[in-house]
Amino acid sequence: EAQVTQNPRYLITVTGKKLTVTCSQNMNHEYMSWYRQDPGLGLRQIYYSMNVEVTDKGDVPEGYKVSRKEKRNFPLILESPSPNQTSLYFCASSNARRHTKNTEAFFGQGTRLTVV
């Protein structure tokens, strides 16, 4: 089954304690991205990756890091989480390639993060 898998689904952590949210896709997609969803603000892109070892900032990258060592995995790293990073996070992947038609983005099931 084609899917994007995030872990964990729920996480409560304390300010400053490094954490990683994993994301894995089995569709051989080149394009992967991370979004955060906050009430009244919709979905905002944090980081994206167009291929292995190629990552770039989205609209709200401050406080986050990512890596893309393998095509299927795109972890989101919070080196020193703060309460304003409490949010619902979604990983997504698509078959988009430069100068070709954009295509459907498949979302993971979401990770609800609370930083206290």
Added chain:
Amino acid sequence: GENVEQHPSTLSVQEGDSAVIKCTYSDSASNYFPWYKQELGKRPQLIIDIRSNVGEKKDQRIAVTLNKTAKHFSLHITETQPEDSAVYFCAASTSNSNSGYALNFGKGTSLLVTP
């Protein structure tokens, strides 16, 4: 960068009525406009999309229209049913951008269909 405005933020209709959600975008280079539905506690899922070379697309009770000149696009749901209740997001994207196909989302419309 691209700015997508979505209206209304909440919409309540009676079962069987139609619902219309409207979005505007700012970047004339945008050429891909998907709509996502997010049910409570679930992930967003694509319900319909339209590309800039098409003015209208329909899939059963759902249709999307695009006006490139005015830079706006709309989602139309006819004969609404309670299971249509969800948050709907519009998005705009371009395959020519250096931003890598970023989906720029509107802030969402919470649709409630009452029996």
